[in-house]
Amino acid sequence: MSIIVNDQKLLRFVQEVFQSFGISAEKAFICADNLVLADLRGIPSHGVARLKRYVDGMVNGTILPYAEPVVVREALSTATIDGQAGLGQVIAHFATRMAIAKAKQNGVGVVTVRNSNHYGIAGYYSQMMLEEGLLGLSMTNSAPLVVPTFGVEMIIGTNPISLTAPARRNRPFFLDMATSVVPRGKLEVYERLEKPMPEGWAVDAGGRVTTSAAEVLRNMISRSGGGILPLGGEGELFSGYKGYGMAVLVDILCGVLSGGAYGDMVDSKGPSGENQPAQVAHFFMAINIENFVEMEVFQDKMDDLIDRLKASARAEDASRIFIHGEKEYELYEKHKKEGVPLQEKVYDTLKSIGAQRGVDFGL
Amino acid sequence: MSIIVNDQKLLRFVQEVFQSFGISAEKAFICADNLVLADLRGIPSHGVARLKRYVDGMVNGTILPYAEPVVVREALSTATIDGQAGLGQVIAHFATRMAIAKAKQNGVGVVTVRNSNHYGIAGYYSQMMLEEGLLGLSMTNSAPLVVPTFGVEMIIGTNPISLTAPARRNRPFFLDMATSVVPRGKLEVYERLEKPMPEGWAVDAGGRVTTSAAEVLRNMISRSGGGILPLGGEGELFSGYKGYGMAVLVDILCGVLSGGAYGDMVDSKGPSGENQPAQVAHFFMAINIENFVEMEVFQDKMDDLIDRLKASARAEDASRIFIHGEKEYELYEKHKKEGVPLQEKVYDTLKSIGAQRGVDFGL
Numbered sequence: 001m002s003i004i005v006n007d008q009k010l011l012r013f014v015q016e017v018f019q020s021f022g023i024s025a026e027k028a029f030i031c032a033d034n035l036v037l038a039d040l041r042g043i044p045s046h047g048v049a050r051l052k053r054y055v056d057g058m059v060n061g062t063i064l065p066y067a068e069p070v071v072v073r074e075a076l077s078t079a080t081i082d083g084q085a086g087l088g089q090v091i092a093h094f095a096t097r098m099a100i101a102k103a104k105q106n107g108v109g110v111v112t113v114r115n116s117n118h119y120g121i122a123g124y125y126s127q128m129m130l131e132e133g134l135l136g137l138s139m140t141n142s143a144p145l146v147v148p149t150f151g152v153e154m155i156i157g158t159n160p161i162s163l164t165a166p167a168r169r170n171r172p173f174f175l176d177m178a179t180s181v182v183p184r185g186k187l188e189v190y191e192r193l194e195k196p197m198p199e200g201w202a203v204d205a206g207g208r209v210t211t212s213a214a215e216v217l218r219n220m221i222s223r224s225g226g227g228i229l230p231l232g233g234e235g236e237l238f239s240g241y242k243g244y245g246m247a248v249l250v251d252i253l254c255g256v257l258s259g260g261a262y263g264d265m266v267d268s269k270g271p272s273g274e275n276q277p278a279q280v281a282h283f284f285m286a287i288n289i290e291n292f293v294e295m296e297v298f299q300d301k302m303d304d305l306i307d308r309l310k311a312s313a314r315a316e317d318a319s320r321i322f323i324h325g326e327k328e329y330e331l332y333e334k335h336k337k338e339g340v341p342l343q344e345k346v347y348d349t350l351k352s353i354g355a356q357r358g359v360d361f362g363l
Numbered sequence: 364m365s366i367i368v369n370d371q372k373l374l375r376f377v378q379e380v381f382q383s384f385g386i387s388a389e390k391a392f393i394c395a396d397n398l399v400l401a402d403l404r405g406i407p408s409h410g411v412a413r414l415k416r417y418v419d420g421m422v423n424g425t426i427l428p429y430a431e432p433v434v435v436r437e438a439l440s441t442a443t444i445d446g447q448a449g450l451g452q453v454i455a456h457f458a459t460r461m462a463i464a465k466a467k468q469n470g471v472g473v474v475t476v477r478n479s480n481h482y483g484i485a486g487y488y489s490q491m492m493l494e495e496g497l498l499g500l501s502m503t504n505s506a507p508l509v510v511p512t513f514g515v516e517m518i519i520g521t522n523p524i525s526l527t528a529p530a531r532r533n534r535p536f537f538l539d540m541a542t543s544v545v546p547r548g549k550l551e552v553y554e555r556l557e558k559p560m561p562e563g564w565a566v567d568a569g570g571r572v573t574t575s576a577a578e579v580l581r582n583m584i585s586r587s588g589g590g591i592l593p594l595g596g597e598g599e600l601f602s603g604y605k606g607y608g609m610a611v612l613v614d615i616l617c618g619v620l621s622g623g624a625y626g627d628m629v630d631s632k633g634p635s636g637e638n639q640p641a642q643v644a645h646f647f648m649a650i651n652i653e654n655f656v657e658m659e660v661f662q663d664k665m666d667d668l669i670d671r672l673k674a675s676a677r678a679e680d681a682s683r684i685f686i687h688g689e690k691e692y693e694l695y696e697k698h699k700k701e702g703v704p705l706q707e708k709v710y711d712t713l714k715s716i717g718a719q720r721g722v723d724f725g726l
Binding site for chain 1 (some may be wrong): 368389407416436438439440441443445469470471473475498511512513514515516518519524526528536540541542544545561563564566569570571588595596600601602604605607608609612613614616618620621622625626627640650651652654655656657660661665668671672675676677678679680681683684685686687
């Protein structure tokens with residue numbers, strides 16, 4: 001059962017929850033806008049369902065809501081930021097604005113961030129760059145849930161990559177993907193439905209492909225071995241080492257280049273389950289298209305590339321070829337008009353967060 | 364049957380073949396070095412086996428060996444280059460040196476290239492950046508062999524991505540991967556052995572996963588539908604749209620951003636099989652690590668990340684966890700010492716190229 005809520009009301013409620021920690025309306029808006037955008041775009045796993053996680057983080061001190069990001073190195077086109085364990089969305093928003101300013105002035109802006117927290121959907125920041133007419137790239141490392149090829153230890157994150165590029169007639173290209181086969185949320189869906197997972201999503205404690213979502217999730221919690229597979233799946237037959245390589249690429253650009261944390265260090269739980277700063281690291285790059293080619297030419301070529309892909313011949317049982325972001329734009333428009341569907345459990349959790357934080361629920 | 368040849372003798376022979384077209388020893392060296400490096404690193408599909416392709420290109424005019432790359436836009440950290448249909452390796456080498464110089468001076472160098480030709484292994488250029496102590500990224504679009512998710516038309520290339528990053532104790536991280544499940548060469552191996560392919564590499568004319576490499580290769584040549592699948596495989600179950608998205612990302616950064624060709628335009632054969640400039644496009648980015656973090660810290664963290672991955676628990680039947688580039692470095696050392704193995708067919712082709720171009724074979 002889903003409960004449909006108005007996105008603006010939802011945004012206001014979530015913003016007030018963040019504001020109840022004493023931060024500015026502007027910062028609270030960034031955090032709330034990021035979560036609600038995920039729901040609007042049809043990615044509820046990264047939406048307001050995660051509000052509790054941020055609230056808990058601020059309550060238990062792994063997220064420091066008053067921390068201000070510090071610029072530790074800076075040049076015309078580059079910067080490194082220390083997030084000081086603050087709110088991931090606020091830090092990432094700050095870093096993205098820097099990347100945008102640098103790209104507009106110098107053609108390209110590259111900003112890495114260490115000591116941050118979970119920043120929500122990667123696409124929130126690439127969209128900020130898109131809205132400024134730039135090519136936008138956003139990456140983050142994340143809590144270790146993925147095993148390397150031939151491994152059984154969750155030592156890398158689902159480390160997503162988002163790239164946005166403007167078109168003219170068509171909607172922008174909007175890629176926002178984890179470098180693992182699936183996110184953890186997909187396993188949870190199969191567990192709830194008690195359905196066997198497809199062979200190739202995850203491995204058990206021995207490193208064998210398993211169809212039992214319940215077993216994998218149990219092992220993930222107890223850290224007894226096994227986890228989600230990188231894009232390309234198990235072993236080398238379908239090139240799982242490529243997904244593994246993309247995940248390490250993200251970790252190098254985020255965690256290593258920023259002088260921060262990487263791999264299994266990125267975790268809000270310590271080895272004995274104690275709370276600790278998650279030390280999430282990000283990477284942002286904005287590219288000023290006009291530095292390379294006239295914007296009109298770029299947009300025309302984007303339209304043509306998109307047209308060619310969409311008009312190309314389809315498999316016999318396929319009704320449509322999609323461009324990345326297309327489904328999400330359609331859901332966004334639908335949810336803007338008809339409201340955002342929230343699972344009953346999520347709705348109830350929001351309500352109790354409202355009571356806990358003294359914020360009027362009103363949804 | 365393989366014939367073992369000395370890499371330096373092989374390099375000299377290939378260089379002389381390129382020089383027989385009247386280009387400088389320096390340019391010919393770049394082309395030869397690129398091909399021989401692929402053989403040394405154990406990627407024979409991209410090695411001297413492709414010499415004929417370059418020779419044919421220069422003979423039939425799709426590759427113009429005397430063309431000089433032209434810088435069409437430039438700023439402190441960025442540039443766009445028109446390759447003028449010259450030798451891909453020479454153009455890419457020129458562009459990479461620009462990216463290196465810009466990164467050293469301004470922290471980051473981003474160079475896009477249009478109107479080039481096949482540039483060999485992507486890793487050749489990221490390695491150039493690595494040798495200068497930089498983070499190196501190299502991408503190229505390529506002839507269309509890959510179908511989009513739900514499609515049957517080969518409209519995107521295998522569009523590889525290479526990233527290199529220095530460590531200290533450990534060998535560098537050296538990713539060099541196509542964004543498709545497999546390269547075309549793998550299908551050819553299965554065809555030769557008359558073995559069924561794994562289910563998930565390629566689709567037939569109707570878009571169904573097939574195990575017949577012969578059928579797919581036949582369809583590829585006649586362009587009657589079907590082709591190689593993006594990383595992640597068919598449909599959405601194993602996230603094939605992510606590999607498809609990575610391929611489009613590469614095409615946007617290379618083909619669209621440079622104002623060049625993309626998708627199925629990138630081809631040395633026209634619709635009726637006539638010769639035409641392939642219009643390959645590339646993207647290079649060099650990052651000066653010291654702009655973001657002390658080199659020592661970066662290298663220590665790289666070593667630690669690599670150690671963590673390699674020391675992590677293995678699947679029951681696995682003997683080792685690899686870091687990207689590790690296998691290739693080991694093969695490189697072996698081939699440097701023991702010589703480079705060439706298939707008899709490749710050896711014979713080289714010999715006849717020598718005769719055709721008036722170059723002493725001597726291998």
